[in-house]
Amino acid sequence: MLGQILLVILIILAWIGARSLLQKRLRQDSEERGQTGSSGESAHTEEMVRCARCGVFLPRSAAYPREGVYFCSPEHRQLGRDEPPVRPR
Numbered sequence: 001m002l003g004q005i006l007l008v009i010l011i012i013l014a015w016i017g018a019r020s021l022l023q024k025r026l027r028q029d030s031e032e033r034g035q036t037g038s039s040g041e042s043a044h045t046e047e048m049v050r051c052a053r054c055g056v057f058l059p060r061s062a063a064y065p066r067e068g069v070y071f072c073s074p075e076h077r078q079l080g081r082d083e084p085p086v087r088p089r
Contacts, residue, residue: 046059046060047060049063051070051073052071052076052081053071053079053080053081054072056072058070058072064077066080
């Protein structure tokens with residue numbers, strides 16, 4: 001009986017140790033890739049802007065600027081914001 005209890009305790013301690021080593025390795029891997037925290041967010045963030053035509057958000061680097069506003073595509077930039085944005089129902 002005592003041997004079984006010691007075996008269960010040994011298994012639990014081995015499981016806890018393996019789990020902590022795995023978490024440590026995952027944390028080191030994410031830091032090497034330039035990520036921070038457990039959420040996996042990139043350390044570099046980029047400002048999001050809204051398309052003046054349809055209202056979709058996109059990174060500023062992917063947007064098409066015109067006259068101080070941003071658009072999500074060349075077609076929307078060409079159309080401009082003369083008409084109200086189309087809202088899906």
